[in-house]
Amino acid sequence: MPTPAKTREVTTHCPYCALQCAMTLQINEAPEPGITVEGAQFPTNRGRLCRKGSTAAELLTSRSDRLRSPMIAETDDDGARSFREASWEEALDLIAGRLRSIQAAHGRDAVGVFGSGSLTNEKTYALGKFARVALGTSQIDYNGRFCMSSAAKASTEVFGLDRGLPFPLTDLDAACTVLLLGSNVADTMPPFVQHLEGARSKGGLIVVDPRSSATAELTADGAGFHVAPAPGGDLVLLLALANVLFDEGYTDQDYLAQRVRGAEDFRRSAAAWWPERAQADTGVGADQIRFIARRLGSAAAEARQGGDPVFILTGRGVEQHRDGTDTARAAISLALILGLPGAHGGYGTLTGQGNGQGGREMGQKSDQLPGLRSITSPTDRAHIAEVWDVAPEAIPGPGIAATQLLHTMGTRTEHGPEGVRALLVHGSNVAVSAPDTSRVLENLRALDLLVVADFFLSETAAEADVVLPVLQWAEEDGTMTSLEGRLLRRRRAVDPPSGCRSELWIFAELARRLGTPTGFSTDPAEVFEEIRRATAGAAADYSAMSWELLDAGHAGYWPHPAVAAPAAGADHAGLSASELSASGTDHSDELTSTGEPIIGTPRMFASRFAHPDGRAVLRAIRPRAQAAPRAEELTFTTGRLMEHYQSGNQTRRVPALDAAHPQVTVQVHPATARQFGLVEDGFAVVENAQGALTAKVVLDAGIRADTIFSPFHFAGRSAANLLTRGLTDPHSKMPEFKNTPVRIRPATSLEAAV
Numbered sequence: 068m069p070t071p072a073k074t075r076e077v078t079t080h081c082p083y084c085a086l087q088c089a090m091t092l093q094i095n096e097a098p099e100p101g102i103t104v105e106g107a108q109f110p111t112n113r114g115r116l117c118r119k120g121s122t123a124a125e126l127l128t129s130r131s132d133r134l135r136s137p138m139i140a141e142t143d144d145d146g147a148r149s150f151r152e153a154s155w156e157e158a159l160d161l162i163a164g165r166l167r168s169i170q171a172a173h174g175r176d177a178v179g180v181f182g183s184g185s186l187t188n189e190k191t192y193a194l195g196k197f198a199r200v201a202l203g204t205s206q207i208d209y210n211g212r213f214c215m216s217s218a219a220k221a222s223t224e225v226f227g228l229d230r231g232l233p234f235p236l237t238d239l240d241a242a243c244t245v246l247l248l249g250s251n252v253a254d255t256m257p258p259f260v261q262h263l264e265g266a267r268s269k270g271g272l273i274v275v276d277p278r279s280s281a282t283a284e285l286t287a288d289g290a291g292f293h294v295a296p297a298p299g300g301d302l303v304l305l306l307a308l309a310n311v312l313f314d315e316g317y318t319d320q321d322y323l324a325q326r327v328r329g330a331e332d333f334r335r336s337a338a339a340w341w342p343e344r345a346q347a348d349t350g351v352g353a354d355q356i357r358f359i360a361r362r363l364g365s366a367a368a369e370a371r372q373g374g375d376p377v378f379i380l381t382g383r384g385v386e387q388h389r390d391g392t393d394t395a396r397a398a399i400s401l402a403l404i405l406g407l408p409g410a411h412g413g414y415g416t417l418t419g420q421g422n423g424q425g426g427r428e429m430g431q432k433s434d435q436l437p438g439l440r441s442i443t444s445p446t447d448r449a450h451i452a453e454v455w456d457v458a459p460e461a462i463p464g465p466g467i468a469a470t471q472l473l474h475t476m477g478t479r480t481e482h483g484p485e486g487v488r489a490l491l492v493h494g495s496n497v498a499v500s501a502p503d504t505s506r507v508l509e510n511l512r513a514l515d516l517l518v519v520a521d522f523f524l525s526e527t528a529a530e531a532d533v534v535l536p537v538l539q540w541a542e543e544d545g546t547m548t549s550l551e552g553r554l555l556r557r558r559r560a561v562d563p564p565s566g567c568r569s570e571l572w573i574f575a576e577l578a579r580r581l582g583t584p585t586g587f588s589t590d591p592a593e594v595f596e597e598i599r600r601a602t603a604g605a606a607a608d609y610s611a612m613s614w615e616l617l618d619a620g621h622a623g624y625w626p627h628p629a630v631a632a633p634a635a636g637a638d639h640a641g642l643s644a645s646e647l648s649a650s651g652t653d654h655s656d657e658l659t660s661t662g663e664p665i666i667g668t669p670r671m672f673a674s675r676f677a678h679p680d681g682r683a684v685l686r687a688i689r690p691r692a693q694a695a696p697r698a699e700e701l702t703f704t705t706g707r708l709m710e711h712y713q714s715g716n717q718t719r720r721v722p723a724l725d726a727a728h729p730q731v732t733v734q735v736h737p738a739t740a741r742q743f744g745l746v747e748d749g750f751a752v753v754e755n756a757q758g759a760l761t762a763k764v765v766l767d768a769g770i771r772a773d774t775i776f777s778p779f780h781f782a783g784r785s786a787a788n789l790l791t792r793g794l795t796d797p798h799s800k801m802p803e804f805k806n807t808p809v810r811i812r813p814a815t816s817l818e819a820a821v
Contacts, residue, residue, distance in 0.1 A: 077560035078107050081120040082185075082540035083712050085231070085418035085550035086256045088112035088120050092541060092560045102127055102541075102561065110237050111549065112258040119712055122721045126522075127541055127561055132720065134522055134536035136566040150534065155568065155576075158533050163580035165516045165532075166202070169489050175203040175463070179472055179487035182209035182431035183494025184420030185713075187545030187557060189594040190570045191422065192437055192601070193587060194493055195430030200455055200586065201578040205463035206487050208433040210495040211426050212469035213502075216799035217391030218381060218416035219427060224392075225399045225684055226408070227677025228439060228606045230625070231424050232415035232551040233408070234670045236262055242412065243375035244271035244366040246359075248301060248398060249384025249805075250417050253281035254709040259417075260285065267291060269375070271366065273359060275301065276384060277704065278734070278776055279769025292359065298702040298774055299693045299806045300349035301385040305397035306688060307345035308360045309337040312404055317364025319371065319406025326409075326676070329685035333400050336687035348693070350771070367405040367412070376412035377405065383419065384706070387805045392798040393688050400685050408683070409672030418550040420713070425548030428607040428625075429598070433466040437598065438605025447605070454601045456586060468800035473501050474793050477513030489516035493537075493570055496714035498526040499782045502791040502802040505758050520570060525716040526782045536567045543569055544591045546617065551669075554612055554623040603629065606677065611666055620664075627667025696773070696808045701739065703753060703809040705779045705787045715780035731785035733762035734776040735811070740766055743811050750819035753777070755809045758789035761818050775811060779804075 073096045081088045089109030095101045102124040106116040137158035138150040153161075169177050180198040182191060198207040219229040226233070239245060239262040252259040263285065266272045272291030274283045283293040296304050312318055313334050323330045342353035349356075366377045379402045385394045395416065402414035418424050430437040430451075440447035442465050452459040466472070475486030490511075501507045511517055511530045519531040528534045542563035547555045571594060575587035588594050592614045603610040611627035675681030696702055710727040711718040718724045733751055745751050745764045753760045753775065761784050762777055770776060779787040794803045 077541075077558050079541065079558040079560060080547060080555050081116065081421070082123055082717075083119045083421055084256050085421055085423045086111050086259055087421060087547055087549040087553075087555055088116055088258055090116060090120060090123070092124060094560060110235065111551070113261065115258040115261070117257040118710055118724060118727070119718060122723055124541070125721050126717055127539060130720070132523055133564060134524060134528075134534060134567070135564045136536060138534040140532050158535065159573070159576050159580060162516070162518055162533055163577055166489060166581065169515055170202075173488055176206050176466075177488045178202050178204045179206035179466075179476060179490045180204065180431075181469070181472070181490060181492045181495055181497060182207065182426070184209065184211040184214060184423040184426035185494045186422060186426065186431075186570070187543070187547060187591070188422065188425040188429050188554075188598060189545045189591045190493070191426050191429035191431050192598050193571055193574050193594055195437065196455060197574040197578060197587065198431075199462050200457060201574070201581050201583040203461070203463060205433070205466035206472060207431060207466055208469040208472055209426060209431045210469065210497070210500060211420065211423055211432070212800060213387075213500060213802055213804070214383065214419045215416070215423050215427060216468075217386040217388075217796055217801040218395045220392045220799040221395035221399055222416070224686075225396055225403070226672065227683075229427070230552045230607075230671065231418040233672060234413050234415065234551070235553075235624070236551050238376065238413075238670070239263065239378055240265050241375055242266045242271070242378050243269045243369070244273070244363060244377045246273045246275070246363060246379045246401075247282065248275040248305075248379075248381045249386065250380065250382025251276065251278075251280040251282045251384075251706060252382075252417065253285060255419070255707045256417070257709065265375070271362070273362070275304065277771045277774050279767070281709075283769070292362075294351055294355065294359065295771055297348075297350040297771065298704055299388060299390075300351070301388075302390050302394040302397055302688070302690050303340055303345050303348045304351055304356070305394065305401055306337045306340040306690070307342050307349070307356045308363065309333070309397070309401055309404060310340050310345075311342065311357050311360035312364050312401070313337060314341075315361070315364065317360070317368065318404045319367065322406035322410065323404065326682055327403055327685055328680070328682045330404065332687045333404070333685040336689055339689075348690075363401075363405060367407060370411035371406060377407055378412045379407070379414045380417060381414075382417045384704075384805060386416070387801060387803060389794055389796050389803045389806075390691060391796045391801045391803075393690070396686070397688050400688070403683055403685060409670070409674070409676075413672075422547045424550060424552060425546070425554075428548065428602075433468055433472075436462075436601075438602030438609075439607040440605050450604070451601060454597065468795070470502060470793055470795050470800060470802050473497055473507050473510065474503065475510070477510040486510070488514060490514055490518070492517070492519045492527055492531075494520070496521075496525040496527045496716050498530060499714035499716075499786055499788065500779070502788055502804065503757050503793050504786050504788045506793070520573065521716070522567070523716055523720065525714065535573060536564070537573070538563045538567055538569050542567070546591075546595060548625070552624050553669075554609065554617065554625065556614075556617045599629070616666065622665045622669075624665070624667040624669040694808075700808045700810055702774045703755075703790055703807040704774060704776050704805045705791070706776065708778045708780060711778065711780035713780070714782070719780065728778075731760070731762045731777055731781040731787070732765045733760075733811070734765050734767045734770050736770050736772040736774075737766050737768055739772050739775070739811075740764065744813050745811070746813075750814035751811050752814045752818055753790060753809050753811050755790055755807065757792055760785065760787060760789050761814055775809070
């Protein structure tokens with residue numbers, strides 16, 4: 068008799084980008100086990116999924132390369148390195164013993180922790196707490212430093228707090244004009260594109276990118292305009308646009324007078340960049356600069372008269388520079404002089420990683436505590452100390468940022484250690500994703516202890532002393548915070564392999580071994596309750612939201628304070644959470660388009676910004692001189708593909724995605740290819756002082772002739788970050804991934820064969 072079909076459905080969210088598309092997993096338990104994925108109705112994706120999301124379940128099924136038990140590295144008499152399986156007790160005892168020994172000899176800060184914007188809020192929170200309470204180290208940072216730090220710093224300086232989109236993504240639907248700088252959403256977040264259809268239908272999509280990307284192509288046929296500035300020219304372009312808006316009377320003087328400080332200082336700095344001068348620095352014609360400025364100015368003027376809103380959005384393309392913070396500030400300043408934020412549109416930055424927003428709110432950033440609290444604020448430290456049941460002085464101070472942490476680890480000076488001697492890595496593959504990866508690999512190998520938690524043997528895990536197998540997205544419960552500041556429930560749908568464990572369990576077990584026996588729950592719902600207490604009254608206040616409300620379908624956009632908050636958050640954000648929530652729009656009786664009751668503040672800054680006087684703060688912005696590439700040099704820039712995600716540790720294991728783009732490529736203008744003797748589908752070596760990358764040549768007339776592009780999802784000799792340098796933005800410590808001088812030449816037959 069045939070086995071009756073047994074299926075069940077679980078609605079959750081995609082494990083990849085911060086769009087956090089809703090999806091339904093159909094789990095077939097009989098007669099043939101399997102999992103299928105379909106898009107679910109949700110405001111951001113409206114039932115659509117990209118290639119990555121639609122194949123996400125393939126990594127949940129049985130795979131021979133899934134990590135299923137702890138592994139400990141051993142070296143034989145000939146120096147050959149290999150892993151052996153170990154029990155959890157042996158692995159954790161070994162880690163705890165080595166950590167105690169290292170800290171006893173070299174101090175608490177000899178141990179570092181590296182986190183991720185892909186971890187759930189609960190794991191992110193527990194990781195920061197574990198570092199500061201169980202380890203007592205200040206040396207913690209995360210891979211969001213490579214992604215969101217410049218925009219976060221700029222938003223905090225200008226608005227008073229950092230929320231990627233201070234409005235729901237669906238607000239873009241009504242826009243007449245969208246200025247999109249440095250983001251290829253058509254490839255990186257394909258379901259996002261439907262929210263640009265309104266602007267496209269009105270001819271108002273303006274895309275700034277040195278490549279004719281898939282997003283830039285959306286401007287064709289009268290849908291908008293594509294602007295291709297020289298790499299590093301974005302800041303001057305924004306100042307030139309502001310120059311025209313001031314000069315031709317397009318600014319909103321009433322808005323500036325009532326809601327902004329420092330507009331005159333910004334105006335004076337923009338005055339230095341009239342279009343003809345900017346043309347030389349940006350490669351964008353003076354007439355085109357004026358045309359775009361007038362389009363923005365006219366659209367904003369119509370919005371003030373009741374017309375459709377105008378939005379300015381930035382992505383990593385303009386932020387991953389040594390002047391990334393200033394560029395993001397210039398984009399925000401442009402929005403403010405037009406009177407957009409909180410009134411007639413706004414500014415937003417497109418968070419990349421799945422929990423990139425929550426990841427920087429929960430305390431794994433080197434200078435922050437949960438709730439976007441400042442680690443140097445006595446008030447904030449006292450609040451968190453009470454929640455953690457420790458003395459405020461027991462919480463370490465700020466640590467160093469990610470690039471410095473990775474580029475100094477394992478190094479020594481005559482007077483003692485310069486960098487950490489041990490590193491615990493959770494949810495990140497720094498051997499591929501960090502700048503100057505040759506240096507990072509060398510430093511990883513110099514550590515006294517490297518512990519990596521992952522579900523596949525990543526390039527970083529392959530260097531570890533101990534590898535810990537952890538849970539994948541559909542094997543655990545938790546919460547995530549999307550690019551629009553909306554709290555979401557990640558739901559457990561399938562059982563993990565028997566040897567895998569949650570990081571929450573790992574932190575609790577290590578804390579017990581290190582002498583901190585309490586305070587680390589293994590239950591995500593209990594950890595979320597602690598997050599509510601820790602963030603109460605802070606800028607990113609989660610206290611009004613609960614596990615039960617999320618399960619009931621409520622939409623929660625932070626801040627959503629449970630009660631009128633004390634002044635606990637004032638040292639950091641200038642306003643308490645209740646004041647911040649009140650400065651938005653009251654939505655307590657409103658439903659989303661899909662019928663969920665709204666809690667919190669979907670639209671911020673309706674009446675005031677998050678500085679004590681309620682005003683946004685503008686300052687003068689003066690670009691630093693850009694070093695032009697030398698003769699025979701080109702500018703190398705990096706980015707994402709539709710098929711792959713981050714370091715590719717997951718997507719390179721999905722056959723359909725790997726087949727679509729199986730190897731690293733370098734995109735070159737045909738004229739540049741002729742100049743350097745390159746041919747389509749041949750191989751090229753891209754090199755500089757940092758290293759050399761061998762890549763397959765793709766000719767594309769849509770890229771600037773002075774620029775070449777490679778994706779960063781590949782490893783080994785295919786790693787784009789072999790070439791990127793350790794140069795960082797002085798304000799955000801963001802590495803400069805988008806502007807690297809390189810040389811290019813045809814690969815020899817031997818180089819092409821490797």
